[in-house]
Amino acid sequence: METLHYRFEHGSRRLPAAPELVGVVGSGNLEVLIEPAALSGACKIDINTAARGFGAIWEAVMHDFHQRWQLTDVSISINDMGATPAVVSLRLDQAVEAMLEKK
Template sequence: METLKFRFDRGSRKGGSQPQIVGVVSSGNLEVLIEPAALNGACEIEVKTAAVGFGTIWDAVMRDFHARWPLADTRISINDMGATPAVVSLRLDQAVESLLGAAA
């Protein structure tokens, strides 16, 4: 297992007040927990992955995600069992939409 941590400062979009979870950890998939957190406008992401050695790819996927969703005061935890970058992006988008929908 490998743990990767990312932080994006100066987010402009706050989500809801209730944690949300999407996806299921199983062969080739992942789960995403997204929750509000007092982070001075930042978004922190922690990835625990069974696919060791793909930090550069994770970095690119997380930067792309933050460009689409510049979240503020949000913590995201990802448990991965080898999901493809497309699945990671899909699950992250679902998590954000779930969090924002809970705020409405």
Template sequence: METLHFRFEDGTRRIAAPPQLVGVVGSGNLEVLIEPVPLGGACEIDVKTAAVGFEATWQAVMADFHARWQLADTRIAINDMGATPAVVSLRLDQAVETMTGGTP
């Protein structure tokens, strides 16, 4: 297992909803826990993944996600069992849409 941490500053979209869990950890899938927390306008994402050695790919997917949503004061925890980047993006979008009811 590998643990990665990403932090994006100066988000503009705050969410005000109870924490949400989206997805299921299983063969080739992942779960996303998203929750509002005071982080001085930042968005923090912690990833625990079985796919070791893909930090650059995770960085690209997380940067793309942050560019779409611009979340502030949000913590996201991802538990991954080898999901593809497309599935990661889908689950992240589903988690935010569950919290906001909207699109980027």
């Protein structure tokens, strides 16, 4: 297992107070837990992945996600079992959209 941590500052979009869990950890998939957190305006992303050595790809996918959503005061936990970057992006977007539907 490899653990990666990312923090993005200066987001502008707040999410509702209820946490959201999407996806299922299984062969080739992942789960995403997204929840509000007091982070002084930051978005924190913690990743546990079975696929070691892909830090640069994870960083690119997380940067793209942050640019797309600009989240603030949000904590995201990802448990990965080898999902492709497209699936990672899909699950992250799915989690944010599910939270926005709760507004």
